[in-house]
Amino acid sequence: MDTKIKILVAGDVRGNFRQLFQRVENINKKAGPFEILLCVGEFFGTVEQNEALSAYKNGNKHVPVPTYILGPCSKETQTFYTELEDGEICSNLTYLGKRGLYTLSSGVKIVYLSGIEKPDSIKANDDSSRLYFDKEDILSIRNSCVMSKTSASDYKGVDILLTSQWPYGLAEDSKTASKLISFLCKEIKPRYHFCGFNGKYYEAAPFRIPSDKLTQLELCTRFIALADVGNEAKEKYIYALSLTPVEKMRVLDLIQKTTNEIKCPFIGTNFRDITVRGEGFDNKQYFYDMEARGDGSRKRGGRGGGHRHDKRPKIMNIDQEKCWFCLSSPEVEKHLVISIGENFYLALAKGPINEFHVLIMSITHIASASLLTDHDWQELTKFKQALREFFKSQEQVVCFTERHYKSSHLQINALGIDEGYAWKIKHAFEDKAEEFNLQFETLPELTSSQMLPQQGPYFVAELPDNSTLITRQMKHFPLHFARDVFCSENLLNCEEKVDWKDCKLDKDEEVEMVKSFRKMFAKYDFTL
Template sequence: MDNKQRILIVGDVNGRLKSFFARIETVNKKTGPFDLVLCVGNFFGSSTETDDLNDYKSKLKSIPIPIYILGPNDELSAKFYRDLQDGDLCPNLTYLGKRGIYCTSSGLKIAYVSGVEADSTGGTVPEWKFTNDDVTVVRDFSVASKSNMGDYRGVDLLVTSQWPAGIKEGVKNGSKRIAWLADAIKPRYHLCALNGEYFEPPPYRNKPDKNTQMELATRFIALADFGNTEKKKHIYALNVMPVEKMRVIELIQKTIDETVSPYVDMNISESGKDLKGDRNSQYFYDMNTYDDSARKRKGQGNRVSGNHEQKRARPSFDQEKCWFCLSSGTIEKHLIISVGEHFYLALAKGPINETHILILSITHIQNASLLSAAQWDELNRFKESLTNFFKDREETIFLYERNYKTGHLQINAIGVDNNVAWKIKHVLEDKSEEHNITLESAAKPSSPADLPQKCPYFVVDLPDDTIMYTKQMKNFPLHFGREIICADNLLNCEEKIDWRQCNLDKAGEEVIVKSFRESFKPYDFTL
């Protein structure tokens, strides 16, 4: 079986949508079929009209192959991204998002960053610009998703609009943050546009680092504007075998024309200190607890590399296999209630009652402390909408997040009758004492930075606009949140502490989702 993916890469479309779709259809018929199309640079342009996609939205016309685009690079094109549902502009035309990793069903991993680099002066960052945190999160997603085969193997594709600094002498508007990211994640292909120029130098060889001892190679390809009059190359076809399915000898094989990495003299290889603080400690940390003495008794010990003890392997998170990523092939879509730009609501699996809801990030984000400002704002909008929904039912909302032994951000929301809601804090304290857990109190967080950083945690939002949380997560009970809400002096249903005892069949879940969606409509800001 041929595991290669056939991909078309297209430069800046700049709003020439009709000719672009016609060209893709022609190329796919003549030299395809292709598995997908990736558009880099500007997809929309000054001549784009909001009704240019109407025939495709109404299905009078169809796009024959999945097309994925990056986000806006300026204020003018940002308006086309503000009313998306599930990331789709129309069938088979999908906005990847601001940053992240997209995994295809074949195992191909595509890292991406939308927009252009923001300056470092602080203040509000426009939606068409990326920051230090954006590139760092993509780096951490990439490294955390490495296979169990040992060394990090890189990602298949890095897709950015902006060129990296240092790739070509005299290049305008090169981004040092993109250069840092490319150097850190070592993609097999780095694809970009935005400069109106086709540029494909020989492949360059990356230096080994703490994540991999393999000398991986990267091929950089920049494309010109789609349909440019100078006939510069603006469409590129690739046959890509996913790195996880390649033999090591194929990954490290050298060619006679390759060069050294263009980033070796930029002082960006060892860490992101020149970007923001010390980034050697990554966002993806080990969520499990270990008994080192037991491991040593079994003869495993700690692996040592040089003079430094090798860190334990971090968990691997694959969006394609994640239960909660909206793009995942394993998500149970019949549970979905409402979808925003960054978050969605879904019925909890094994719900305690018919209003037990989860707030989940659409893309693969591990916990709320990693959210961007825009994501944080939307999370709070969903919390406020649910609060008002339960308030009109004469109930107080109970919200908690367990950032421990889970790879995807999920916040539980459920209503408690107003007559007993005052007991929530007392039950929380009693259960904490029962499990020897020390809780701390704090004011309601005003930003992700107010949550515990780079460590596991459990946090509860209390009705008085405060939170209680703990970072004491060794042997933390996974059902702790449900223990609180199911206590006899709250919902009085302790038999439902284990979600597996509350499982419903699909038909039963669909009935609850339909009913909740209808009741929630007056509060749903996504409609």
């Protein structure tokens, strides 16, 4: 079976949307299908040029391949990103966000970093600070890539690194290059590093990054800079590659040397100013801190994944440092965490409906369950089965719901309901569906991510009788729909709890509720 994945990468578009998408459509017909198109550098142009997107937004024109863009590199273009709250510009066109790591369903690992390196003259509260990345951004990405790797032979690098700015050591003009990007490349060891922003095409000979504390492997990187779309010099602005995901490659293939390799351009570069606060980049420090849990050490994991994608990956505006649910993020309220597996963790719901309302969430940034690999799905199933057995011991049944709509991180709500009410649950969903004029399809037991829509948003509910309700009718979908159902008069009769904000607890109450649930759940917790 052919495991190679076809991907397109384009340089700065600068408002030349029609030219880019026409070229992509032709390439896709001749050599496709391509799974994804990635754009580095500036995507938007002038106000007048950007009006050409209207035809794609209103459906008169179609973006031929799922396309993902980086953020702004100038104050002039940052204004075009202000309304992209959920990342989606139009069908098949999405803004990735400031930085992140995600994995296609095929296993291809892609790291992205928007903008340019923050000058010392820019203050932290400057309105244009969204244009810039700094040491903390590099640390966050680096940690996301390596957080699950605990031995020197475990880390094999990532497949693709996307940046707009060039790394220091490869650019002719060192003033326009970034030493932080060089450091990031050295640390995460991408097989391909694409960038733009310099207006020219340049492909360096492969270079091998030396082994370090993280891995004993000397991994090879290919650096490729792309010209602007439609440039007058007709330099190359689009690059097609076909690759096998790094995690599916043999080590011998990864370390096999070629005859035209050059010396690693980062050797001899002084990164002391980056690592002066050594604790930030110490390999022993990149795991999230769960010591506050007070119940001893637990398994710490995550496969450095992020998003798993299929034909049209749904990627939202992602800033992992600000994500409430990425476990490595400082925004996560870690006192809510109940249990941690390899790729998922269990936590008390914020503003719970009752003391048996919990969430199953991916440790790293994955948008939805439809994007999970088979390996991920197996662990998710183990969490669900453990909860079913636990709730049964409490004379309850459990209902799992997922809303993949205006939510950037995979969240599966699990709510325990008294067994005597089990027969009411499906009727409650049907009543609310009728109230909101929604059409649901009934499926058998959900046993694979392939049973979920591979493109676009959806809502799914797994009922205690093992049937599954699903809808893709998501335009103006009520965000509190699941809570509307559970809190309805003919089920739990607590309609005052429909909005989670009205159910928020004090931190001390949350801590006690987590402690209680963890103690009761321990017998069924396979991660212990």
